[in-house]
Amino acid sequence: MKNLLRILFPLLVWLASFSAIYALHGLGCALGWSNVALPGMSLFRWLLLVSWLIALLAQGAMLMALRSRRFRSHDTFIHRTSLATSCAGLISTLWTLLPVAVSGPCG
Amino acid sequence: MNALRRHRKLEAIWSSEPGWKGWTSSVNHSDLGRMFLFTAFFFFFVGGVLAMLIRAQLATPDSAFVDAGAFSQFFTMHGTIMMFLFAIPAFEGLAIYLLPKMLGTRDLAFPRLTAYGYWCYAFGGSMLLVAMLFGIAPDGGWFMYPPLTGPLHSPGINTDFWLIGITFVEISAICAAVEFTVSILKYRAPGMSLDKMPIFAWYALVTSLMILTGFPPLILGSVLLEVERAFGLPFFQADLGGDSLLWQHLFWLFGHPEVYIIFLPAAGIISTVIPVMARTTLLGYGWIVASAVALAFLSFGLWVHHMFTTGIPHMGLAFFSAASTLVAVPTGVQVFAWIGTLWKGRPELHMPMLHILGFFVTFVIGGLTGVMVAVVPFDWQAHDTAFITAHLHYVLFGGFVFPMLAGIYYWLPLLSGRKRLFRLGELAFALIFVGFHGTFMAMHWVGLMGQRRRIETYDADTGWGVINFISSVSSFVMAIGLAMVLVDIIIHAFVAMRGRRNPWQAGTLEWASMSPPPSYNFASLPEIRNRDPFAGDPDLPNRLAKGEGYLGEPKAGRRETLMVDIATGRPEAVVVYPGNTRLPILMAAVTGAFFLSILLKLFWITPLALAGVAALALVWVWQLGSRTDQGAQDAGRGVTLPLASETDRSPGWWGSTFLLVANATFFGSLLFGYAFLWTVAPGWPPAEWLDPSWAELGLGIGAALVGSIALRVGTRRNRNGTSPQLALVPALLATVVTVIVFALLLFRLPPPDGHAYAATLFILGAYGLAHALLVGLMQGFLILQVRRGFTSARRQSGFSVVGLWSDYLCAITVLSLLAAHLPGMAL
Numbered sequence: 001m002k003n004l005l006r007i008l009f010p011l012l013v014w015l016a017s018f019s020a021i022y023a024l025h026g027l028g029c030a031l032g033w034s035n036v037a038l039p040g041m042s043l044f045r046w047l048l049l050v051s052w053l054i055a056l057l058a059q060g061a062m063l064m065a066l067r068s069r070r071f072r073s074h075d076t077f078i079h080r081t082s083l084a085t086s087c088a089g090l091i092s093t094l095w096t097l098l099p100v101a102v103s104g105p106c107g
Numbered sequence: 108m109n110a111l112r113r114h115r116k117l118e119a120i121w122s123s124e125p126g127w128k129g130w131t132s133s134v135n136h137s138d139l140g141r142m143f144l145f146t147a148f149f150f151f152f153v154g155g156v157l158a159m160l161i162r163a164q165l166a167t168p169d170s171a172f173v174d175a176g177a178f179s180q181f182f183t184m185h186g187t188i189m190m191f192l193f194a195i196p197a198f199e200g201l202a203i204y205l206l207p208k209m210l211g212t213r214d215l216a217f218p219r220l221t222a223y224g225y226w227c228y229a230f231g232g233s234m235l236l237v238a239m240l241f242g243i244a245p246d247g248g249w250f251m252y253p254p255l256t257g258p259l260h261s262p263g264i265n266t267d268f269w270l271i272g273i274t275f276v277e278i279s280a281i282c283a284a285v286e287f288t289v290s291i292l293k294y295r296a297p298g299m300s301l302d303k304m305p306i307f308a309w310y311a312l313v314t315s316l317m318i319l320t321g322f323p324p325l326i327l328g329s330v331l332l333e334v335e336r337a338f339g340l341p342f343f344q345a346d347l348g349g350d351s352l353l354w355q356h357l358f359w360l361f362g363h364p365e366v367y368i369i370f371l372p373a374a375g376i377i378s379t380v381i382p383v384m385a386r387t388t389l390l391g392y393g394w395i396v397a398s399a400v401a402l403a404f405l406s407f408g409l410w411v412h413h414m415f416t417t418g419i420p421h422m423g424l425a426f427f428s429a430a431s432t433l434v435a436v437p438t439g440v441q442v443f444a445w446i447g448t449l450w451k452g453r454p455e456l457h458m459p460m461l462h463i464l465g466f467f468v469t470f471v472i473g474g475l476t477g478v479m480v481a482v483v484p485f486d487w488q489a490h491d492t493a494f495i496t497a498h499l500h501y502v503l504f505g506g507f508v509f510p511m512l513a514g515i516y517y518w519l520p521l522l523s524g525r526k527r528l529f530r531l532g533e534l535a536f537a538l539i540f541v542g543f544h545g546t547f548m549a550m551h552w553v554g555l556m557g558q559r560r561r562i563e564t565y566d567a568d569t570g571w572g573v574i575n576f577i578s579s580v581s582s583f584v585m586a587i588g589l590a591m592v593l594v595d596i597i598i599h600a601f602v603a604m605r606g607r608r609n610p611w612q613a614g615t616l617e618w619a620s621m622s623p624p625p626s627y628n629f630a631s632l633p634e635i636r637n638r639d640p641f642a643g644d645p646d647l648p649n650r651l652a653k654g655e656g657y658l659g660e661p662k663a664g665r666r667e668t669l670m671v672d673i674a675t676g677r678p679e680a681v682v683v684y685p686g687n688t689r690l691p692i693l694m695a696a697v698t699g700a701f702f703l704s705i706l707l708k709l710f711w712i713t714p715l716a717l718a719g720v721a722a723l724a725l726v727w728v729w730q731l732g733s734r735t736d737q738g739a740q741d742a743g744r745g746v747t748l749p750l751a752s753e754t755d756r757s758p759g760w761w762g763s764t765f766l767l768v769a770n771a772t773f774f775g776s777l778l779f780g781y782a783f784l785w786t787v788a789p790g791w792p793p794a795e796w797l798d799p800s801w802a803e804l805g806l807g808i809g810a811a812l813v814g815s816i817a818l819r820v821g822t823r824r825n826r827n828g829t830s831p832q833l834a835l836v837p838a839l840l841a842t843v844v845t846v847i848v849f850a851l852l853l854f855r856l857p858p859p860d861g862h863a864y865a866a867t868l869f870i871l872g873a874y875g876l877a878h879a880l881l882v883g884l885m886q887g888f889l890i891l892q893v894r895r896g897f898t899s900a901r902r903q904s905g906f907s908v909v910g911l912w913s914d915y916l917c918a919i920t921v922l923s924l925l926a927a928h929l930p931g932m933a934l
Contacts, residue, residue, distance in 0.1 A: 001292075001673055002674075003301060003673070003674040004292070004301070004673060004674075007396075007397070007400055008400065011400060011401060011403075011404035011405075014404065014408075015404050015407055015408060018408050018426070018430070019408075021426075022423065022426055023782070025420070025422055025426075026423070026783075026786055026787065027786055029420055030786040030787060075300070075301070075302065075674060076302075077300075077301065077302030077393060078301065078302070078674070081393050081397050081400075084393070084394065084397035085397050085400050085401060088397065088437070091433075092401075092404075092405065092408075092430075092433060095429050095433050096408060096426055096430040096433060097426065099422050099425030099426055099429060100422065102425075103422040103425040104420075104421050104422065105420065105422050106422070107420060107421045107422075
């Protein structure tokens with residue numbers, strides 16, 4: 001079961017972070033966080049960017065862990081496939097959450 | 108024992124009853140797979156006739172062929188039948204028939220569950236057909252948006268048929284998904300490690316996990332809408348704190364993964380057929396597995412792209428637009444892997460290959476228009492036009508029907524043991540291909556000219572008449588082609604000559620059984636050393652027939668197979684299956700009585716039907732019990748293994764684990780709905796909160812924890828050989844307290860028909876109460892089993908299953924009570 005989870009887990013983390021940031025976005029718009037100004041940008045933008053960074057770091061950590069001796073699978077097929085899904089998770093996090101940096105939050 | 112004698116003994120053990128009686132009592136996967144496929148294609152025929160009626164109506168402007176009401180029923184039932192009664196069941200049927208043969212085993216994990224799933228599908232589908240015959244079929248479109256389908260705008264029974272009938276049918280999909288997941292992970296031939304699994308099994312595994320997590324949001328949505336319609340709880344009514352957008356979220360949380368639930372099995376067929384047709388091996392097996400997994404996950408991040416015109420903020424739209432474009436990448440990886448496989452091999456243009464080529468052309472066009480509608484400004488222009496109808500047909504027909512037809516022609520010699528006689532299929536393919544593109548290419552065009560989907564007629568001066576006429580004529584050409592496929596298959600089944608085994612020279616295991624396969628699949632189970640075990644080993648079928656594999660000696664009328672380690676395929680236990688029984692059809696009938704009682708508002712039958720289902724479920728489990736330890740079993744080839752029912756990770760534990768994954772998704776969707784209404788819906792906060800109670804909160808959480816812990820103590824005591832009763836009785840008492848706490852919650856709520864807040868808490872409380880009653884029943888049953896001697900230190904599987912459900916009850920009790928009581932305390 002652990003081997004299967006090694007393949008599934010990186011994208012599960014993407015799905016969790018994607019859903020969480022979408023929920024945060026809904027909550028922030030409902031509570032008017034975009035109107036709270038902080039240096040450089042609104043509180044809401046800060047929150048979204050920090051959340052995105054955390055999601056990217058989590059994906060990066062996952063990739064490193066699956067490459068490490070401690071957590072890697074001894075099965076070559078599982079090892080390679082888990083690295084592929086881990087890279088997919090990292091790219092997905094980078095691309096699908098990019099709008100937090102470039103799009104207007106509640107317009 | 109010689110091969111013939113072994114065959115006769117195994118047939119006597121595994122075969123179904125002769126004649127029509129066998130249909131009702133068979134639990135054999137080959138029988139049920141064929142029944143699923145036959146029923147699914149019957150529904151495909153019905154859905155196709157409806158499509159022809161739709162196209163007849165739209166062929167000319169100002170048509171009076173049917174009125175608007177009938178037209179609404181036609182397009183609703185066409186979409187509903189094709190999605191729920193054809194596509195998913197056709198995959199289920201194919202996988203039920205093929206998977207055990209491909210995996211080198213004798214049946215799926217839970218044969219009676221396969222039969223129960225089939226009968227739920229047949230009965231639920233029949234309900235919808237009956238509604239159509241009486242002219243009261245659903246008419247709100249296949250995605251049933253409220254408020255159109257709410258009690259105010261659709262007061263008739265039409266919508267109820269959809270909500271109840273489809274929920275009934277979805278039981279079948281959940282059963283099949285649990286079945287496939289456990290079977291693929293645990294019921295394989297010895298030595299078949301994950302990297303040696305046939306690629307179709309990987310796709311079926313990914314699809315099954317998607318069904319387990321994709322269907323529950325729709326089941327929840329259907330329950331909520333039906334409860335709103337029947338009892339007035341306002342989940343989707345904006346004036347009472349509800350929001351119709353909640354339905355769209357729940358529906359498309361299911362609906363978009365559904366597209367890939369339909370496509371991925373088809374991709375499994377393509378990945379299986381192409382290497383055989385190209386006389387080579389699949390290029391990039393690992394990349395394809397990773398792509399299928401990525402596609403599955405990404406498909407859960409796309410649902411809002413069906414809601415781009417609902418006024419969601421730009422950033423929200425951008426998230427889903429980005430995800431929608433990204434999903435093309437893993438799809439592209441698979442398409443390039445298939446092209447690469449063809450490139451490195453020596454492709455031969457047999458009949459299945461024609462449909463594969465049809466798939467390539469059609470699906471790639473559908474994928475490209477998919478990327479177009481993923482771009483928000485384009486979607487705003489094309490939304491709800493015939494362009495979208497055309498796009499979805501390119502994806503679904505191209506991505507499912509063409510590969511299914513390829514699969515049928517590929518596996519037909521296995522199913523029938525015959526070889527094709529006439530060349531009708533080639534002409535049929537040409538008509539289908541030309542007809543399809545004529546129909547839907549024209550529909551793209553007329554959609555871009557502004558024709559909305561689902562309109563029953565249009566004026567002559569719109570300029571859409573000629574294009575619609577071309578589309579309608581082409582659709583009839585396609586229908587003639589599909590009818591010719593049917594004729595071709597009937598001729599093949601009844602007239603064609605006997606063929607030889609493995610006519611395609613394929614390497615997968617299903618071809619190593621006889622054609623058509625016997626009821627037991629393999630006289631003995633093979634040891635697997637590579638991904639194509641039959642390739643380069645033509646003597647494999649003979650050795651298996653001689654009993655040189657595992658479980659080669661039939662024993663005392665027992666239906667046996669092996670359970671293996673997930674990663675390595677190392678044999679772990681011997682499984683003994685139940686025999687033929689009418690329990691599944693009876694239980695499906697009683698389940699149907701439950702759904703019918705709600706549909707017809709005969710609520711006095713509802714508790715009786717529920718009690719009936721519970722009683723039959725207890726009989727179901729009771730029949731599996733044993734009063735004596737069986738000990739180590741001879742598995743053949745010098746290997747002895749325990750019985751699966753005498754391990755702590757029994758088949759029941761695995762089944763419960765994956766069923767709870769679906770259950771937890773349902774619960775999570777309910778919490779999502781609660782949070783969504785709270786933050787987005789108008790009319791919040793409610794006028795009246797639940798009066799919070801620390802005592803109820805503490806008592807409920809405490810009882811749930813005690814119940815879970817006591818069950819663990821009982822399990823440990825049983826394992827150590829001491830009496831578990833001392834722990835089981837407190838566990839049951841704690842569950843009774845949990846029942847009381849949930850009943851109190853329901854009793855003390857503000858009126859649930861007054862506001863969506865109270866309505867949501869009512870459903871949360873009812874969900875908790877139902878689970879507490881269920882776990883109480885399971886614990887009581889376990890106590891009875893202990894008293895009657897059905898458990899021992901070795902026969903411990905019941906403890907692990909009930910323990911799992913007790914832990915789940917503990918988790919949902921804590922979360923439900925916190926969600927119910929904390930807001931009142933904080934506000």
